[in-house]
Amino acid sequence: MSGWERSSTARVVSPARPRKLAKVPFVELADGRLQGVVSSGSDIERVYVSSVAAGTYAFACSTNNNRPCGGARGTFCNHLRALVGEAVLQYGAERVARYLRVDAGDEELGAPLLTSAMTSTRPPQGDTTAAAPVFSRFLRHLAYLELASATGPLPEMQWFPPTRAVA
Template structure:
């Protein structure tokens, strides 16, 4: 068994390009959505939780207090556009386009433009509570000291070898 298999952490793919975490500290492709947390440009204590659903591109954007975003009325707001751009930096344009099922040139601007052109007329399911709690859980991991001791919450992974 290799050293990484004994560790309490999993291998992480490096980002496609380095990105700054101040504007979009959390972005992920999960649960059939591109979802993330975007900092407010006007209030340091406020963040927006944004998401775009795979395929139909239904979207949602609200504050961490579940107040709707004023800019997300029938079209993507600046928070969603920033999240798409950061997802392209994190995962690469091809992977983001493939995940969202967007037929467009593999650039952040083209992906967002094609999604707006083909579909986000309706609001999506607001998954703000789920996305925000995942963001907070990720923040908690940053406070842990590096270790090879197993973490109890990571023990759901199946064993790597058969027990006879």
């Protein structure tokens, strides 16, 4: 067993390229979706929880208090486009395309091409039930930023099962 498997820390994959966190502070490839939190362009206190499902490209975008996004009516809104763009910066275009199962042919992958390939299929509006868990994970990440730097284990990360049998 390697060292990282015996500890309560996980390897952190460096971003493909540096990104600014002001517009899209949280982005992840999880639960069969590209999902994240996108800041509002008009209200500093409002954020949107946006997601795109792998394979079907069903999309959802709503505010942090579950009000639907006015721009996500039948096509990707600006929040979803920003999410795809930041995911490409964070994970790389090839990884995002592979995760979402986007076939972009032989063209050079990038956020505009991925978005175009997904929206050309007329994706359905998705459900917003994923918004609450995504926003909750975002808030959890923010809480970790407030912790003082330490090398010791975090109690909430101790859910890993023991590596040796308990008699």
